[in-house]
Amino acid sequence: MVVMASCNVQVAAHDNALGSDVQVDFTLNETNYLTPHNLTLGIGNYRFTFPDEDQYGYPFAHCYIWYSSGSYKYIKARDFILSITFFNQSDDFKLKAYYHVEPYSDKHPTLIYVDFPVTPIKRGENFSVSVGIRNVKDLFAWELYAYYPKEIMRGLLISDTAFLNRINGAPYIFLVDNYGVNGYCTYPFILFGGNFTPYNDYNLTHGLIHVGSTIINSVGEYPGITTTGPIVKIKFEKQSDGEIKFFVAQDNSRFYTFLLDSSLNEIPSVVSLVSDLTGSQIGFPDGKVDIKDVAMVSKNFGMTEENPNWDPWLDLTGAEYLSHDCIIDIKDVALVSKNFGKIFPK
Ligand SMILES: [Ca+2]
Secondary structure, eight states: OOOOSOEEEEEEEEETTTTEEEOOEEEETTEEEESSEEEEEOSEEEEEEOOSBOTTOOBEEEEEEEETTSOEEEEOOSEEEEEEOTTTSOSOEEEEEEEOOOOOOTTSOEEEEEEOOSSOOOTTOEEEEEEEEESOSSEEEEEEEEEEETTTEEEEEEEEOOGGGTTTOOOEEEEEOOTTSOOEEESSTTTTTTEEOOBTTSSSSEEEEEEEEEEOOSTTSSOOBOOOEEEEEEEEEEOSSSOOOOEEOOTTSSSOOEEEETTSOBOOEEEEETTOOOOSSTTSOOSBOOHHHHHHHHHTTTOBTTSTTOOGGGOOOOSSTTOOOSBOOHHHHHHHHHTTTOBSOO
16 A cells, blocks of 8 residues: 555535536635635544535535545535544545435336345244335325235334435324224324334235325425435234235225325326336336346446436435435445345235
8 A cells, every 4th residue: 555644635516406516615624615626635634514505506415535546435414524544545535515416317207115125034033114215206295005914924013214304304294094993193203103003904814004194384395305215114023934925005996005296296106126127118117126127237337426327216225225325336236136036016
């Protein structure tokens, strides 16, 4: 390793709504600068602060450090301390703040995904099934209607993920159908701890999950959201041998799963597995995870949101499971690969 006493740093900002770099005022150790700005930094601690919005009013999303070695580091905060140590970071790098990163592409449908455990579950073990949404725009409310075979799996807990609250901090309500008695609800969402019991005895063969959630608007202050992630998690116990199944009721039934935009129109969606990215129609899930899905991620390996062909549909996961970190790397390839061979509905 080449040991250096200092490194060259370029500090920049990028707006992906505009597709170009932008000027923002940032602070380094209480001194103000304007991007782009070049620095020479020695060993030490440096406090960087980037503004909430860029000059066009687009919100801060995250920072990346791009090392000249080709490695990178994701930083979620706009205010952080960067420590430069002699032996492992004395390498030139670019520190970049990104604005307006919306995980949405109109080349793909909105996906309601079901995320099953990747490894086999033994009788007596607990496991979770998550239902989430990818590639949605202006989501204001959602409702899930789903069934599971009660002899094989017993529902233990329904957990609210506070999905509609996560972008604008909007007040919202999370409702659980108490199956003809009274609905349970959370408002604010910690009122009942956000955990509920599933209805295991819906009929002779199946248990039922019927939950919904909506933003509570206040004179236009809280619009619909554009994001990705789990909307609800359900914990089960495996009760007998047999395959785990989870059926999401779709729009051919009386009760069904749907999404609403902020004009209260239904948002067209498809239901499949989290790793189902494509099929015979490119970019449209086909209910199975095969080499088409793996190839689609692999073809875009290394791409970031600065690339003009950036496709957020392929950004499945990050340091945190299913987080949107704006780079297609080995974590994304690994997630699809782990689900290779899975089909939906299963
Ligand atoms: Ca597929």
